[in-house]
Amino acid sequence: MNIVDVRSNVGKWILFGLVLCCTFFVNNKAIFVDIMESRNMITAREMVYDGNWLTPTMNGELRLEKPPLPTWISAIVEYVSPDNLALQRAMAGLAALLLVFYLFQLGKLLTHDRVFSWITVFVLCTSYNIILMGRTASWDIYCHAFMLMAIYYLFKALRADVCDWKSFLLAGLAMGLSFLGKGPVSFYALLFPFLCAYLICYRKSMAGKWKGCAGMILLMLVLSCWWYAYIYMYHPEMAEYVWNKESSSWANRNVRPWYYYWKFFLETGAWSLLTLFTLFVPVWEKRLGDKTKSYLFSLLWMLFVVFSLSLIPEKKTRYLLPVSIPAALAVGHLFYYWIRQMRKTDRVGKILYRINGLLLAIVVLVLPVMLYLFMYREQRMSGMALILLSAGLWCIAFCLFYAVKSVRPAYLLGGVVGLFAFAEIFLMPYIGSFVSNAEQKSIALTRNIEELQSLPFYHPASEEIRIELVYAAYRKIRPLDLTDSAAVAVAMPFVLVQSVEPAAMIPEWLQQNACMEEVDVYDDNPWPKGHRRYSPAFIKKVTIIRKK
Structure with a gap:
């Protein structure tokens, strides 16, 4: 390799590193903490401060629904840097990097072409679901990242001519870590569809490999089951309750039709339109040549993921995260063809390319109008910021139009990558402010009131407490039956966090026998008043209650 090639490779990796940094780490605090993140980070806090490393709790109650690996990672971060949201989310970003790395490796293994791998990871890094999950402290990204690692080593072992013990064992290790991340979710949503697609497209002999496969399964079972065995040994009733609850929820909660x-x-x-274009099998079979098999494998893998998820009654859009992985491979085949193989006479290929490119360019062209309507006019953005951001977006739109007109697919891909980097650096803070309550007065302010630091927090047992409030207050807020005089007497002095609704009155006997000092009324609604998501559940009155 000469010095020019070395410099070229170094330049590509530097560029790729910058893209990844923008995708998963820059401005990762811009979006408010949602309910899933709150649950996860509260559990991690209680691991650290209560020592519940093997029996996780959330707001003082056992939380055994989720395996502990991501919580351990989050707890270590909490121990090193308490209450650091950016660092917590950066851990999910690192898991996303692991996923991107193994997609790159899998792309090379599939096609023996590094250019294809680069295209695929750039497509993945500009996919909505991957960006979202890689920028929030949710646990989904962990199980799928480890499972893609397992799939890469399993694919490598299955394609080998001899028993590749190292790859089989690494696959078993990664499967075990995936199970400790979110149970069997990724086994069903990613591994099972992969195996279905593999058996259809590749039929490599298993002769001499069964021992390695058995070793993989054994290692996976040991890593997957030890924590569950521990929980069942020490908390059998709770473990059985959680098992029944979780299995029931898959069939009865958030039930949606199969379609x-x-x-x-x-x-x-x-890449929505391009993902749809990958379904045009007759078009691409004629054009992809030696990459037809890997294209069909990617397409089948994607469709099996959708099919498998469709069979489960419980459905949420975030469950579609694993679809993005084989979809990136399938879309990568289209881009590879356009960049490397498309002939000047290929009218159909150019039509599909231009449809996708023009749609993207038009969307970028009108984005400044959206900024004007929803940011500048609502006084969330200054006039100078609007001018500068609009100029940047119109430059990107011009590049996309040029890429379409001159049929330069690499420029189109680069333009989309540039668009996302631009958005993550310059637009993300404004996107975060779009979901904001100007009148928000968070219960997090109680952290600064010295008088409250030594007092336990309770909420009336007759009212539910939003877990986001527990996260914001940075402490447990336990239920207390205000009609139970003995329990209240034992709890005093304490801080009561209650609704401001007229019905949420303190019992008369307690008013007569206690001193009550109202601290303040807090509103933790992330959405502004008048929005359909604005909820009284986030509005709480905080009162100190002491014995007379």
Whole structure:
């Protein structure tokens, strides 16, 4: 390799590193903490401060629904840097990096072509669901990242001519870590569809490999089951309750019709139309040549993921995260063809390319109008910021139009990558402010009131407490039956966090026998008043209650 090639490779990796940094780490505090993140980070806090490393709790109650690996990672971060949201979310970003790395490796293994791998990871890094999950402290990204690692080593072991013990054992290790991340979710949503697609497209002999496969399964079972065995040994009743609850929820909670995921292609964001184009099998079979088999494998893998998820009664759009992985491979084949193989006479290929490119360019062209309507006019953005951001977006739109007109697919891909980097650096803070309550007065302010630091927090047992409030207050807020005089007497002095609704009155006997000092009324609604998501559940009155 000469010095020019070395410099070229170094330049590519530097560029790729900058893209990844923008995708998962820059401005990762811009979006408010949602309910899933609150649950996860509260559990991690209680691991650290209560020592519940093997029996996780949330707001003082056992939380055994989720395996502990991501919580351990979050707890270590909490121990090193308490209450650091950016660092917590950065851990999810690192898991996303692991996923991107193994997609790159899998792309090379599939096609023996590094250019294809680069295209695929750039497509993945500009896919909506991957960006979202890689920028929030949710646990989904962990199990799928470890499972893709397992799939890479399993694919490598299955394609080998001899028993590749190292790859089989690494696959078993990664499967075990995936199970400790979110149970069997990724086994069903990613591994099972992969195996179905593999058996259809590749039929490599298993002769001499069964011992390695058995070793993989044994290692996976040991890593997957030890924590569950521990929980069942020490908390059998709670373990059985959680098992029944979780299995029931898959069948009875958030039930949607089987066709609910028909819009699966929209989860890839900018590549939605291209993901739809990958379904045009007769078009691409004639054009992809030696990459036809890997294209069909990627397409089948994607469709099996959608099919498998559609069989489960419980459905949520975030469950479609694993679709983005084989979708990136499938879309990568289209881009590879356009960049490397498309002939000047290929009218159909150019039509599909231009449809996708023009749509993207038009969307970028009108984005400044959206900024004007929803940001500048609502006084969330200054006039100078609007001018500068509009100029940047119009430059990107011009590049996209040029890429379409001159049929330069690499420029189109680069333009979309540039668009997302631009948005993550310059637009993300404004996107965060779009979901904001100007009148928000968070219960987090109680952290600064010295008088409250030594007092326990309670909420009336007759009212539910939003877990986001527990996260914001940075302490447990336990239920207390205000009609039970003995329990109240034992709890005093304490801080009561209660609704401001007229019905939420303190019992008369307690008013007569206690001193009550109102601290303040707090509103933790992330959405402004008048929005359909604005809820009185986030508005709480905080009162100190002491004995007379």
